[in-house]
Amino acid sequence: MTNIRVFNSKESIQQQASVWISRIDRGLSPDETQQLALWANNSESHRQILFDLAQTWDDMSALNELKGLMPLNKLATVTQKNKRSVHLALAASVAFMLFSVMSWLMFNPNQVDDNDIMISQLVTSVGEQKPVTLQDGSVVYLNTNSELRVNFSSRTRQINLLRGEALFEVAHDKERPFIVSAAGNTVTAVGTAFNVQLIDDEHFELLVTEGKVLLQNMQENQTIEQPVGQNPLDAKQGGTLLTAGQKALVAQDSAQSATLSIEQIQNELAWRQGVVVFDGEPLINALTEISRYVAVHFDFEDEKLKEQRVAGYFKAGDLDGLLAALSNNFNIRYKKVDENTILLFSAI
Known part of the structure; x- marks a missing residue:
């Protein structure tokens, strides 16, 4: 069984990439440029297939396959003798556009529309363990038989732990709090490390190994997106602040916490080894x-x-x-x- 399951199959991504290349050929509007940036930034697979398709454009009958997706009227009068040079030119223009999109992503990381969300699903089967690097540079270590849903936007980084256990090493981003939801509560961090094990639908164990996190009940805090410039770990918002070395058994309306020794923390995280x-x-x-x-x-x-x-x-x-x-x-x-x-x- 695969360690990571994503919503789109390779065939679906290839089809989407073909559509984007045909749009690049006829010229992108500003809105389409931003949409392409979002699509390309969604996963490494999206970017790789785009580049692969651009590089092999002149060696495939891609134009014929794309006619049903996007009219290519300006190619209708091109003779067979000149088609290869046209394909090479298209490949060059696609590569240039992709370079432009990647540059836009690098220098405009926060220009994603709040309504545009990057979603993926991470899964391990019984006996499997897997480290996964997320789009923001955070690393998630999934333990056996675990599943979580990753939901990123320009203002928040949201994770829903559906089953199992995961250790989160969060990349620092004070403008985008990192929020893990489990069993009716949320764990919020900016740049820290913590472990969450889902016990059942109403309980989970939380262990903070670095920094501090804010534990909140979702029923009491319906809005989890934070105002720009506000510290997401401000205890005035309500909830329980836990620091490195603390472990809590969390229920929907309570949290019993204790401070662990270094040896106890190592034993708790021994599953990593x-x-x-x-x-x-x-x-x-x-x-x-x-x-x-x-x-x-x-x-x-x-x-x-x-x-x-x-x-x-x-x-x-x-x-x-x-x-x-x-x-x-x-x-x-x-x-x-x-x-x-x-x-x-x-x-x-």
Whole structure:
């Protein structure tokens, strides 16, 4: 399964790129130039396919394919002998226009219309972990079985965590707050790092590893776009301000926070190195965490086993290693009932 799923297929992007090249050929209006800039800046795939199409224009029958999309009347009287030189000229003009668009993007980063939003979807399957660099330079590290929706405009950077867990390293941009929505609350940052794990539809865990973030209830703060020039982390807006080293269990209308040690923070983020760390948790809690990385359900022959405390470092997704550790260190045996179910029982 692919790590990243985007809304547009490659074929769809190629079709859109063909339309844009045909428009470039007949000349772009100022509005179309801005629209092309937005489209090209939406993803690396958009830009790459545009350039590829421009470079190979003279080697393809692209003009014939584009006739149904955009009339090319000025090419109707061109003879077959002269078509190749015309195609080369078109490729050069397209390349020049693309260079102009990219330059416009570089020197006018905030000229995107507020109604124009760049949207993408990021997904990992069970056992997968993936770092993704966003359009603004922020980096998202997705843990196993996670999904989030990225929604960027010229005034805000909005993320909706739909399931799973992600660590965010936010690029500094005081004019565009970085807002993560989960379980009825928002986490707002300008330039910082924090981890969000969605527990269920009403709860998530928030760990701030760098800087500070503002935690707000979405029902009490319907408008999450901030006025220009206003500090999005101003506590006067309401909400709870959390700083580096703090962890909170967040519900829709409450947040229970605590300050963690450096070792505790490292254990919380050990998944980045593919490791799951337990420090005396009940076995049922530990196996619930393990099940995030493997498609296996655990049953218990003896209910008392659920409360047995376990500790140690386990490689995420290493089911055989986990079962061996339970047998060797905790006197817990197992039986594979079927492909997706394991029964645990005491050896004593």
